[in-house]
Amino acid sequence: MSTYAGELTIVAIDTPTLGDRSYLAHDGAVALVVDPQRDIDRVLAVAEQHGVRITHVAETHIHNDYVTGGFALAEATGAAYLVSGADHVTFHRTPIDDGDVVEVSRTLRVRALATPGHTYTHLSYALERLRTDGTREVVAVFTGGSLLPGTTGRPDLLGPDHTDALVHRQYASAHRLAAELPDAARVLPTHGFGSFCSPGSSDTAKTTTIADERRNNPVLTEPEERWVAQTLASLDAYPAYYAHMAPANLAGPIAPDLAAPVPADAATVARRIRSGEWVVDLRNRTAFAAGHVAGSLSFGIDGSFATYLGWLIPWGTPLTLLGETPEQVAEAQRELVRIGIDHLAGALTGSPHHWTTEPLQTYATASFADLVQVRHHRPVIVLDVRRVAEYAESHVDGALNLPLHELLDRLAELPAGEVWVHCASGYRAAIAASILAAHGIPVVAVDDDFALRAAASGLSLARAA
Known part of the structure; x- marks a missing residue:
């Protein structure tokens, strides 16, 4: 006989190019979504596949590394949008604070835990499941940018004036989670799979538990001052586009327009390059080196495309994409809207010989x-x-x-x-x-x-x- 009353399924929705995960947790009928990415059609497809209705959307924090889909998803589904009551947002939300409990369904609920460190208002969500004896048990915790497998979220994204305070709060938050949650609770972070939101860009993909972290995570095994010093020493540069993410998220970003960009032609491409606009070639680096439009730039869609393009491009510079197929352009466009690059000047598909009337450049x-x-x-x-x-x-x-x-x-x-x-x-x-x-x-x-x-x-x- 089952120990639990009702079903529980947790689906991870990965965005490996940004090193992030979103989650959909459901009981077979209704679902909670945590930290959804901007392209909410992926989340809606998962909900449809599982035959569930999204009733709650929760943010662990105002994100620094991507534009959230939370507001748009809540608007599209009529779900309650759970955002920290301490965040000064410009949209309607259901404010949630430390200790608040939200009933997702008869058998599932989440309890908010204040876990500052990645940001001041960061929340984690302990997922509680009803047992057949009427008691509830924490089976997982959505930790956002707090406790990550083998590390924590970085504490420096709000600027150097806040880093010292936040790194100590991050240490305290990790210890709070370890002290208050059961050993068997699964740790389900948003960051930590290659994201620059974690020190050293940890790329571990395994699922861990509170017990695993208590044994292996330096934040829980090292004295505070030693861990703080090690964490601060490990901090390195992070993408420049991060500066634009929190303001976009505080404004309540709408769903992106993923309609195909306006077609360009060779003359337009040449004119845009001459005027200093960015023309980006999406092919792999071997193909680019063998022959490309002079003045175009190589950002292969087969790598960390959005991270590095967003990091290097002067924000607001008009952008034209060159791709082998419309599907390649569409993939790049989806990557770009996740970091707030919503408007493309145009796109051109085919081969480099279609993109220029001049001899191809090689190296x-x-x-x-x-x-x-x-x-x-x-x-x-x-x-x-x-x-x-x-x-x-x-x-x-x-x-x-x-x-x-x-x-x-x-x-x-x-x-x-x-x-x-x-x-x-x-x-x-x-x-x-x-x-x-x-x-x-x-x-x-x-x-x-x-x-x-x-x-x-x-x-x-x-x-x-």
């Missing part, structure tokens, strides 16, 4: 072994576009470090000559190579795995002093 790609060989024959500039912390850990001896997100502002620091550019795996190097090529700088893109191949190829590696 070479190479491996770290090729770099070893070329340095025996002629001097080249080795450009490392990884972040500062990555460079400090290990880098090619003599390499110049200009992190990708700083490259556009620091091109003048590059010495004259042929540039061999690398990152950790090739994706960021391809973006950098396209930027250099667009500025007329001779470039070779190293498309190789730094951790596996750099030392093995015979390159001399160094650490930052």
Whole structure:
């Protein structure tokens, strides 16, 4: 005989390109959605697939890394929209605060737990299930950007003036969850799957429990001051577009328009490049290097497309997409609306020969072994576009470090000559190579795995002093 009264299903809706998860929890009839992404059609499809009605939508916090779909989903479904009562929003919501209990159904309810640290008003939601004996048990906790598998959400996204206060609150919040929730409760975070919202961009994808975290998470095993020092030391740069996310979310963003962009043509593409607009090629980096429209930039849809495009593009710059198929453009458009880039100047599909009347531009790609060989024959500039912390850990001896997100502002620091550019795996190097090529700088893109191949190829590696 079942211990519980009624069904419980929790569906994770992943957005791997941003490193986030949304959740839909239901009892077979009604559902709660936690931290939905902007493209709410995915959530509605899951609800339809499971035959349930969404009655509640909950936000753990005002997000810094994506535009929420919470307001739009609540409007579309008539669901109650649970947002911290301490957040100064401009839309109607159901305010919820520490200790409040919301009855999702006869058998499911959530209890709000104040867990500041990622933001001041952050809430976690303990999911309680009715047992056949009439008691309730916490079976999971939606932790947002609080307690994550093996780490916590980063405490510095509200600016340096708040980091010290927030990091200590994050420590206290993690300990509160560990103290108040049962060992078996599943930990279901929003961030922590590659998101820059967690220190070190933890990419673990496994499901953990409170007991697992109590044993393995440094925030629960280390003394406070040691953990605080380690956390602060691990903080690195985060995407520039984050600055625009919280204001958008406080305004109650509506559902995105995913209608196909206005078609462009070769003459339009050329004119937009000449005027300083961004024209972005969505193909993979190998195809781009083999032939592309001069002045276009490589942001392959096969990588962290929205993260790096949103990080580098001057906010508000008109954007035109070049893709092999309409489906490729549509995928990119969906990625972009998640970070608030709603309006595209246009798009063009097909092959590069359809996109320009001029000769295609090319540049070479190479491996770290090729770099070893070329340095025996002629001097080249080795450009490392990884972040500062990555460079400090290990880098090619003599390499110049200009992190990708700083490259556009620091091109003048590059010495004259042929540039061999690398990152950790090739994706960021391809973006950098396209930027250099667009500025007329001779470039070779190293498309190789730094951790596996750099030392093995015979390159001399160094650490930052």
